[in-house]
Amino acid sequence: MTPHNEFRSAVVVVGGSRGIGRAIAKVAARDRNVVVLIARSPEGLTAAAAEVQQAGGEAFTLELDLLAADASERLEAFLTANDLVCGVLVNSAGYGLRGAATLLPLNDQLGIVDLNIRALTDLTLRFLPGMLARGRGGVINLGSIAGLFPGPYMALYYASKGFVHSFSDALHQEVRRFGVTVTCVAPGPVSTEFLEKAGANRAALFKILPKLDAEYVAERAWRGFNSGRRRVVPGISAKLLTLVAFLPTAAVLPLIGRLQRRSKDP
Numbered sequence: 001m002t003p004h005n006e007f008r009s010a011v012v013v014v015g016g017s018r019g020i021g022r023a024i025a026k027v028a029a030r031d032r033n034v035v036v037l038i039a040r041s042p043e044g045l046t047a048a049a050a051e052v053q054q055a056g057g058e059a060f061t062l063e064l065d066l067l068a069a070d071a072s073e074r075l076e077a078f079l080t081a082n083d084l085v086c087g088v089l090v091n092s093a094g095y096g097l098r099g100a101a102t103l104l105p106l107n108d109q110l111g112i113v114d115l116n117i118r119a120l121t122d123l124t125l126r127f128l129p130g131m132l133a134r135g136r137g138g139v140i141n142l143g144s145i146a147g148l149f150p151g152p153y154m155a156l157y158y159a160s161k162g163f164v165h166s167f168s169d170a171l172h173q174e175v176r177r178f179g180v181t182v183t184c185v186a187p188g189p190v191s192t193e194f195l196e197k198a199g200a201n202r203a204a205l206f207k208i209l210p211k212l213d214a215e216y217v218a219e220r221a222w223r224g225f226n227s228g229r230r231r232v233v234p235g236i237s238a239k240l241l242t243l244v245a246f247l248p249t250a251a252v253l254p255l256i257g258r259l260q261r262r263s264k265d266p
């Protein structure tokens with residue numbers, strides 16, 4: 001404990017062991033921030049912490065499965081025990097699954113709801129009141145271009161990102177007058193382990209779309225957040241893809257369905 005219980009503000013990166021979260025942690029560290037990295041894999045957390053320190057930040061790590069019922073309480077207790085408050089929350093933990101919703105394992109699909117929606121909501125609403133009281137900081141939520149329309153053969157993932165967009169936009173409006181920002185980052189495909197783990201790499205859509213680097217997305221996300229932006233869409237290709245949202249749903253559904261369906265799907 002520091003003397004007189006002086007709490008320091010931290011950038012808390014949920015999903016900080018790899019991919020976009022880890023890249024945002026590194027960018028935040030350049031501004032000499034205290035960065036708290038959260039994920040399940042100890043190896044990833046150790047490597048990410050070393051990068052944060054190398055970039056000029058101070059790193060803490062917490063091994064945590066966000067799907068555990070007491071995850072957010074444990075994170076809050078960890079911060080308090082280290083005399084930290086969550087000044088900026090980065091919600092980057094998330095996963096998707098490609099395949100027919102009726103065939104993919106139900107529990108794995110419910111896990112998307114629990115992680116991409118429930119955990120993100122819990123953490124956001126747990127830490128926002130403190131930010132409002134302090135009149136600074138905010139939340140970076142990882143949405144996706146997939147949040148702009150329905151996605152046959154990746155139905156749960158697209159729907160979960162639709163939630164992230166709607167929730168983040170509404171909160172942005174509610175909290176901005178307190179000097180607090182909620183930014184939703186909506187990239188197209190990014191070169192991380194996400195696409196392989198989702199089984200999406202083999203679908204035509206992800207073969208034809210260009211992929212961004214996590215570092216580029218992180219730079220844009222951090223800069224947009226610090227400028228008080230509501231939405232960050234990194235890269236020209238993702239910006240062009242947002243135009244698909246203006247097409248009628250009746251046209252978008254068969255188009256995405258065809259590009260994400262594989263021959264073994266029903």
Ligand SMILES: NC(=O)c1ccc[n+]([C@@H]2O[C@H](COP(=O)([O-])OP(=O)(O)OC[C@H]3O[C@@H](n4cnc5c(N)ncnc54)[C@H](OP(=O)(O)O)[C@@H]3O)[C@@H](O)[C@H]2O)c1
Nearest residue numbers: 015017018019020039040041066093094144189190192194
């Ligand atoms: N990559 C893309 O093409 C893309 C495009 C648009 C949006 N996004 C979104 O961006 C976010 C980050 O994606 P990414 O590409 O960086 O994915 P990633 O490389 O798979 O990283 C996901 C991160 O979340 C953590 N995580 C996963 N499940 C967790 C759990 N139950 N508890 C705690 N941590 C957990 C992972 O760490 P552990 O496995 O060690 O726990 C890892 O740090 C996601 O929300 C994704 O939907 C990605």
